[in-house]
Amino acid sequence: MSWHAVDGEGRDLATGRPPRGPGLPSPAAALADAPVPAWPVGVVGDAGRLSLTEALGPGGDRVEALLDALAGPPAPGGGGDVEGLARATPAGPVGLPVRLVALPAGVEAAARVDAAWLAAVDRRRDGPRHALAAAGRGEEMEAALHVAMLMATERLDPADDGDEDAHVSSGARLWLLAGAVVSALAGAEPDPFEAWARLVVAGWWPVGPSGGHLVVSAPDRRAEPAG
Secondary structure, three states, X not given: OOEEEEOOOOXXXXXXXXXXXXXXXOHHHHHHOOOOOOOOOEEEEOOEEEEHHHHHOOOHHHHHHHHHHHHOOOXXXXXXXXXXXXXXXXXXXXXXXXXXXXXXXXXXXXXXXXXXXXXXXXXXXXXXXXXHHHOOOHHHHHHHHXXXXXXXXXXXXXXXXXXXXXXXXXXXXXXXXXXXXXXHHHOOOOOOOHHHHHHHHOOOEEEEEEOOEEEEEXXXXXXXXXX
Protein backbone atom coordinates (compact mmCIF):
# COMPACT_ATOMS: atom_id res chain seq x y z
CA MET A 1 0.00 0.00 0.00
CA SER A 2 1.28 3.46 -0.92
CA TRP A 3 -0.03 6.75 0.48
CA HIS A 4 0.38 10.43 -0.41
CA ALA A 5 -0.61 13.51 1.60
CA VAL A 6 -2.93 15.68 -0.50
CA ASP A 7 -4.75 19.01 -0.31
CA GLY A 8 -8.48 19.58 -0.65
CA GLU A 9 -8.25 19.27 -4.43
CA GLY A 10 -6.42 15.96 -4.26
CA ARG A 11 -3.03 17.39 -5.26
CA ASP A 12 0.12 15.89 -3.81
CA LEU A 13 1.52 18.30 -1.21
CA ALA A 14 5.05 17.52 -2.37
CA THR A 15 4.47 18.35 -6.05
CA GLY A 16 1.20 20.26 -6.39
CA ARG A 17 0.10 17.69 -8.98
CA PRO A 18 -1.98 14.50 -8.89
CA PRO A 19 -0.15 11.84 -6.83
CA ARG A 20 2.19 9.60 -8.80
CA GLY A 21 4.89 7.11 -8.03
CA PRO A 22 5.83 5.50 -4.74
CA GLY A 23 4.39 7.01 -1.60
CA LEU A 24 4.65 6.17 2.09
CA PRO A 25 3.61 2.86 3.68
CA SER A 26 0.84 4.25 5.92
CA PRO A 27 -1.54 7.21 6.03
CA ALA A 28 0.17 8.56 9.16
CA ALA A 29 3.60 8.30 7.55
CA ALA A 30 2.37 10.26 4.54
CA LEU A 31 1.01 13.02 6.77
CA ALA A 32 4.21 13.14 8.80
CA ASP A 33 6.16 13.64 5.56
CA ALA A 34 4.01 16.52 4.26
CA PRO A 35 6.36 19.34 3.21
CA VAL A 36 3.93 22.29 3.18
CA PRO A 37 0.78 23.28 5.08
CA ALA A 38 -2.63 22.86 3.46
CA TRP A 39 -6.23 22.81 4.63
CA PRO A 40 -8.15 20.64 4.39
CA VAL A 41 -5.54 17.90 4.23
CA GLY A 42 -6.01 14.20 3.66
CA VAL A 43 -4.27 11.18 2.19
CA VAL A 44 -4.76 9.19 -0.97
CA GLY A 45 -3.74 5.58 -1.43
CA ASP A 46 -4.53 2.51 -3.47
CA ALA A 47 -7.70 2.01 -1.44
CA GLY A 48 -8.98 5.56 -1.96
CA ARG A 49 -8.96 8.82 -0.02
CA LEU A 50 -9.00 9.28 3.76
CA SER A 51 -9.75 12.46 5.67
CA LEU A 52 -7.41 13.62 8.42
CA THR A 53 -9.84 12.16 10.96
CA GLU A 54 -9.77 8.76 9.27
CA ALA A 55 -5.99 8.80 8.84
CA LEU A 56 -5.35 9.57 12.53
CA GLY A 57 -7.89 7.14 13.97
CA PRO A 58 -9.54 7.59 17.41
CA GLY A 59 -9.38 11.21 18.48
CA GLY A 60 -8.66 12.31 14.93
CA ASP A 61 -12.00 14.11 14.75
CA ARG A 62 -11.00 16.29 17.70
CA VAL A 63 -7.66 17.10 16.11
CA GLU A 64 -9.38 17.94 12.82
CA ALA A 65 -11.85 20.24 14.60
CA LEU A 66 -8.99 22.06 16.34
CA LEU A 67 -7.06 22.55 13.11
CA ASP A 68 -10.18 23.61 11.26
CA ALA A 69 -10.65 26.39 13.82
CA LEU A 70 -6.97 27.33 13.46
CA ALA A 71 -7.30 27.51 9.68
CA GLY A 72 -10.30 29.84 9.83
CA PRO A 73 -10.39 33.54 10.69
CA PRO A 74 -10.10 34.49 14.37
CA ALA A 75 -13.46 34.37 16.11
CA PRO A 76 -15.28 37.71 16.44
CA GLY A 77 -14.75 39.25 19.85
CA GLY A 78 -11.72 37.10 20.58
CA GLY A 79 -13.51 33.79 20.94
CA GLY A 80 -16.25 34.50 23.47
CA ASP A 81 -15.80 34.20 27.24
CA VAL A 82 -12.08 34.95 27.41
CA GLU A 83 -11.98 35.15 31.20
CA GLY A 84 -13.90 31.91 31.65
CA LEU A 85 -11.71 30.05 29.17
CA ALA A 86 -8.55 31.49 30.73
CA ARG A 87 -9.45 30.18 34.19
CA ALA A 88 -9.75 26.61 32.82
CA THR A 89 -5.96 26.25 32.56
CA PRO A 90 -4.25 23.02 31.43
CA ALA A 91 -3.11 22.49 35.03
CA GLY A 92 -6.62 22.87 36.42
CA PRO A 93 -8.92 25.76 37.40
CA VAL A 94 -7.26 28.97 38.60
CA GLY A 95 -9.33 31.48 40.54
CA LEU A 96 -7.01 34.47 40.29
CA PRO A 97 -8.36 37.68 38.74
CA VAL A 98 -7.82 37.67 34.99
CA ARG A 99 -5.67 40.46 33.61
CA LEU A 100 -5.74 41.23 29.89
CA VAL A 101 -2.53 42.92 28.80
CA ALA A 102 -0.74 44.09 25.69
CA LEU A 103 2.03 41.95 24.23
CA PRO A 104 5.08 43.50 25.97
CA ALA A 105 3.43 43.09 29.37
CA GLY A 106 2.57 39.51 28.45
CA VAL A 107 6.24 38.77 27.79
CA GLU A 108 7.18 40.29 31.14
CA ALA A 109 4.52 38.21 32.92
CA ALA A 110 5.70 35.03 31.18
CA ALA A 111 9.13 35.45 32.76
CA ARG A 112 7.50 35.32 36.22
CA VAL A 113 4.92 32.56 35.73
CA ASP A 114 4.30 30.41 38.80
CA ALA A 115 6.83 27.58 38.61
CA ALA A 116 4.64 24.96 40.32
CA TRP A 117 1.78 25.68 37.92
CA LEU A 118 4.11 25.41 34.92
CA ALA A 119 5.43 22.07 36.17
CA ALA A 120 1.85 20.82 36.44
CA VAL A 121 1.20 21.85 32.82
CA ASP A 122 4.30 19.91 31.77
CA ARG A 123 2.95 16.81 33.51
CA ARG A 124 -0.40 17.23 31.77
CA ARG A 125 1.47 17.40 28.44
CA ASP A 126 3.47 14.26 29.15
CA GLY A 127 0.52 12.03 30.13
CA PRO A 128 -1.20 11.84 26.72
CA ARG A 129 2.14 11.34 24.96
CA HIS A 130 2.93 8.34 27.13
CA ALA A 131 -0.59 6.96 26.68
CA LEU A 132 -0.43 7.17 22.89
CA ALA A 133 3.04 5.63 22.80
CA ALA A 134 1.94 2.78 25.07
CA ALA A 135 -1.05 2.15 22.78
CA GLY A 136 1.24 1.82 19.76
CA ARG A 137 -0.02 5.09 18.24
CA GLY A 138 3.24 6.99 18.14
CA GLU A 139 3.12 7.26 14.35
CA GLU A 140 -0.33 8.87 14.42
CA MET A 141 0.79 11.26 17.17
CA GLU A 142 3.80 12.41 15.15
CA ALA A 143 1.61 12.85 12.07
CA ALA A 144 -0.91 14.98 13.97
CA LEU A 145 1.85 17.12 15.48
CA HIS A 146 3.58 17.58 12.13
CA VAL A 147 0.45 18.77 10.34
CA ALA A 148 -0.53 21.00 13.26
CA MET A 149 2.88 22.65 13.50
CA LEU A 150 3.02 23.27 9.75
CA MET A 151 -0.32 25.05 9.92
CA ALA A 152 0.30 26.84 13.20
CA THR A 153 3.72 28.12 12.22
CA GLU A 154 2.27 29.62 9.06
CA ARG A 155 -0.55 31.23 11.06
CA LEU A 156 1.42 32.39 14.11
CA ASP A 157 4.87 33.25 12.73
CA PRO A 158 5.43 37.01 13.25
CA ALA A 159 5.63 39.14 10.12
CA ASP A 160 8.54 41.10 11.62
CA ASP A 161 11.56 38.87 12.17
CA GLY A 162 13.01 41.49 14.52
CA ASP A 163 9.99 41.60 16.85
CA GLU A 164 11.30 39.65 19.83
CA ASP A 165 8.10 39.94 21.85
CA ALA A 166 6.04 38.53 18.99
CA HIS A 167 8.44 35.60 18.66
CA VAL A 168 8.17 34.82 22.38
CA SER A 169 4.38 34.83 22.09
CA SER A 170 4.45 32.70 18.93
CA GLY A 171 6.71 30.09 20.51
CA ALA A 172 4.57 29.88 23.64
CA ARG A 173 1.37 29.45 21.63
CA LEU A 174 2.96 26.75 19.47
CA TRP A 175 3.97 24.94 22.67
CA LEU A 176 0.40 25.09 23.94
CA LEU A 177 -1.06 23.93 20.62
CA ALA A 178 1.28 20.95 20.51
CA GLY A 179 0.02 19.88 23.93
CA ALA A 180 -3.57 20.43 22.83
CA VAL A 181 -3.17 18.31 19.68
CA VAL A 182 -1.70 15.36 21.58
CA SER A 183 -4.32 15.64 24.32
CA ALA A 184 -7.10 15.72 21.72
CA LEU A 185 -5.75 12.68 19.89
CA ALA A 186 -5.39 10.75 23.14
CA GLY A 187 -9.07 11.39 23.90
CA ALA A 188 -8.47 12.99 27.30
CA GLU A 189 -11.82 13.60 28.98
CA PRO A 190 -12.24 16.25 30.14
CA ASP A 191 -9.55 17.66 27.89
CA PRO A 192 -7.29 19.91 30.01
CA PHE A 193 -6.04 21.83 26.96
CA GLU A 194 -9.37 22.47 25.24
CA ALA A 195 -10.12 25.89 26.74
CA TRP A 196 -6.67 27.32 26.17
CA ALA A 197 -6.53 25.87 22.65
CA ARG A 198 -9.71 27.84 21.92
CA LEU A 199 -8.02 31.01 23.12
CA VAL A 200 -4.92 30.38 21.03
CA VAL A 201 -6.81 29.75 17.79
CA ALA A 202 -8.83 32.92 18.49
CA GLY A 203 -5.58 34.88 18.57
CA TRP A 204 -4.93 35.18 22.31
CA TRP A 205 -1.86 34.18 24.28
CA PRO A 206 -2.91 32.75 27.66
CA VAL A 207 0.25 33.26 29.71
CA GLY A 208 -0.67 31.82 33.11
CA PRO A 209 -0.62 32.82 36.79
CA SER A 210 1.91 35.60 37.30
CA GLY A 211 2.18 38.39 39.85
CA GLY A 212 -1.13 37.60 41.53
CA HIS A 213 -3.11 37.60 38.28
CA LEU A 214 -4.04 35.12 35.58
CA VAL A 215 -2.47 36.88 32.60
CA VAL A 216 -3.73 36.75 29.03
CA SER A 217 -2.02 38.76 26.31
CA ALA A 218 -4.09 40.61 23.72
CA PRO A 219 -4.09 39.30 20.13
CA ASP A 220 -1.87 42.20 19.09
CA ARG A 221 -0.12 45.14 20.72
CA ARG A 222 -3.33 46.98 21.59
CA ALA A 223 -3.60 47.81 25.27
CA GLU A 224 -6.47 45.97 26.92
CA PRO A 225 -8.25 46.89 30.16
CA ALA A 226 -7.19 44.94 33.22
CA GLY A 227 -9.60 42.25 34.41
